[in-house]
Amino acid sequence: MKTVHAVFALLAVLMMGCNSQKEMLVHPTASSAAIPIPAPKPPKNVILLIGDGMGTSQIYGGMIANHNVLALERFKHIGFIKTYSFDNIITDSGAGATAFSIGQKAYNNAIGVSADTLAHETVLESAAKAGKATGLIATSSITHATPASFVAHVPHREMHDDIAWEIVNSPLQLFIGGGRQYFNKREDGRDLIAEAQQRGYFMVDNEKAMNELPAHVRFGALLWEDAAPKKTDGRDDILPRATSFALDRLSQNEKGFFLMVEGSQIDWGGHANDADYIVQEMIDFDKAVAMALDFAEKDGETLVIVTADHETGGFAINGGDFKTGAVKGAFTTKKHTAVMVPVFAFGPGAEYFMGIQENTDLYAHMMHLMELKVSRAPQSWRAIKRN
Ligand code: MG
Ligand code: ZN
Numbered sequence: 001m002k003t004v005h006a007v008f009a010l011l012a013v014l015m016m017g018c019n020s021q022k023e024m025l026v027h028p029t030a031s032s033a034a035i036p037i038p039a040p041k042p043p044k045n046v047i048l049l050i051g052d053g054m055g056t057s058q059i060y061g062g063m064i065a066n067h068n069v070l071a072l073e074r075f076k077h078i079g080f081i082k083t084y085s086f087d088n089i090i091t092d093s094g095a096g097a098t099a100f101s102i103g104q105k106a107y108n109n110a111i112g113v114s115a116d117t118l119a120h121e122t123v124l125e126s127a128a129k130a131g132k133a134t135g136l137i138a139t140s141s142i143t144h145a146t147p148a149s150f151v152a153h154v155p156h157r158e159m160h161d162d163i164a165w166e167i168v169n170s171p172l173q174l175f176i177g178g179g180r181q182y183f184n185k186r187e188d189g190r191d192l193i194a195e196a197q198q199r200g201y202f203m204v205d206n207e208k209a210m211n212e213l214p215a216h217v218r219f220g221a222l223l224w225e226d227a228a229p230k231k232t233d234g235r236d237d238i239l240p241r242a243t244s245f246a247l248d249r250l251s252q253n254e255k256g257f258f259l260m261v262e263g264s265q266i267d268w269g270g271h272a273n274d275a276d277y278i279v280q281e282m283i284d285f286d287k288a289v290a291m292a293l294d295f296a297e298k299d300g301e302t303l304v305i306v307t308a309d310h311e312t313g314g315f316a317i318n319g320g321d322f323k324t325g326a327v328k329g330a331f332t333t334k335k336h337t338a339v340m341v342p343v344f345a346f347g348p349g350a351e352y353f354m355g356i357q358e359n360t361d362l363y364a365h366m367m368h369l370m371e372l373k374v375s376r377a378p379q380s381w382r383a384i385k386r387n
Contacts, residue, residue: 042371043303043348044256046127047247047292048100048362051285052093052146053267055311055341061275061327062282064320070283071290072306075344077351081359082340083310086115089338093267094157096309096359097149103363111145111163112153118378119153123363124258126372128171133253135246136172139228139239139284140264141179142220143167146309150260153381161186166384167220168196173257174249176242178224180205196220207238210245216252230265231280239263240287247295256301258370261288270312270336275329278315296347303349303369307362308341 051058063070085095086105098106098113102120106113113119121129128134138147143163148154152166164182167175183192193203202219204210210221221242229235243261250257263285269277289306296302314332343362345353349369353362366372 041301041348043369044301045132045251045258045296045299045303046366046370047259047261047296047302047304048366049261049263049285049289049292049304049306050097050100050146051263051266051282051306051308052140053270053310053312053336054263054282054285054308055315055337055339057315057317057329058266058270058278058282058308058311059342061279061315061317061320061329062286064317064322064327065279065325066283066286067325068322070286071293072286072344074293075306075346077345077354079343079345079354080340080356081307081343081362082356083308083359084338086110090336091310091359092157092336093145093309094149097146099359100307100309100362101149103360103367105358105360109145109157110155111148111157111159112151113155113381114378117155117381119381119384120378121374121376122150123366123372124150124260125171125376126367126374127258127370129375130370130372131253131255132370133173133250133255133257134171135174135250135257135259136177136262137175137239137242137246137260137288138177138262138264139235139281140177140262141182141224141226142175142177142222143179143182144177144227144264146262146264147175147177147260153384155381161188164192168192168199168201172218172220173253174219174221174246176210176221176223176246178222178227180222181225183222193220193222207241210242215249227264230268230277231284232274232277235284237284237287239284240291243288243291244295247291251295251299256370261292263288266308267312267336270315270331271334273313273329273331273334275315275327278313278329279325279327293346301348303345303347303366305343305345305353305362305366307343309359310336311339311341312336 319328
């Protein structure tokens with residue numbers, strides 16, 4: 001009898017083991033609050049937000065000016081990236097964004113090309129090939145180095161006319177920014193706004209017309225001749241509103257989307273050694289981050305990444321006041337600096353962005369997490385048809 005009891009007892013223990021195993025399978029994330037676990041499934045959508053020239057002082061300056069709070073504080077997965085380019089310990093925005101878009105260290109001024117000037121398919125182009133809707137938003141000209149690096153392939157960032165041509169011929173579902181002059185006041189005399197319309201884009205030059213666009217259409221919103229006005233010169237909340245509008249439109253695509261949003265002018269405040277310019281642009285960019293986070297929290301299948309291409313100005317904070325929002329800034333240079341910059345991530349795969357990594361690793365993680373493959377071999381940038 002004792003033996004029988006012992007056998008039953010053993011069976012009971014084994015069955016309890018089975019039950020708890022089943023429970024684990026039914027509730028695989030029950031204990032995930034404290035322990036980071038691998039992404040349960042790939043993110044359907046990726047929103048990459050780039051604060052140009054946004055180092056930790058720019059962030060903290062914005063936080064002081066915004067009375068000790070930023071949406072960036074909602075992130076729990078945080079790391080740093082090393083920003084040096086192929087040929088310089090201090091990167092420019094071309095090589096910086098190209099590191100994110102093609103996963104290679106390029107020389108300063110490069111746009112979507114590697115150190116040998118070969119044109120590589122970008123993460124945005126790979127996402128589009130996989131059926132994802134893609135978008136670009138910037139408060140600079142849309143042909144400026146950061147947004148350009150996701151869709152264009154030229155050996156130098158100043159080739160705005162060529163970049164505009166590549167934007168028109170890109171797979172973009174939407175683009176919102178400045179730089180109208182590079183589309184319709186060109187050296188070659190062509191009207192790329194008309195040519196974009198022939199290629200199926202709805203082209204608008206103001207926000208009201210953008211908001212009235214029919215659903216599901218491809219569009220380009222060229223809101224300014226060149227860059228957007230500075231925040232300190234009265235620009236309103238167009239960046240967060242454009243971000244929200246783009247998310248609304250892109251999320252209609254069944255296969256998901258890739259969106260890049262740039263707070264372009266944090267960098268320009270650094271070049272101007274103007275702390276007020278920096279912190280106002282920082283707060284504006286943070287509002288766009290909030291839009292992305294709000295969307296991702298509801299959606300559950302969206303990875304949000306916020307980072308910078310480099311720091312600008314050697315900006316330091318020598319004092320400030322949370323109540324008045326005053327920031328006492330100091331600067332070491334009117335140029336970029338070599339320091340690491342932060343990366344924040346939220347959503348499926350966010351843990352990939354923790355620790356200290358190369359800027360090129362962001363490309364690898366985005367491609368891996370979205371399960372994307374490069375579909376076009378590197379080619380001469382000249383081989384890309386331009387007429
Ligand atoms: Mg930029
Ligand atoms: Zn700069």
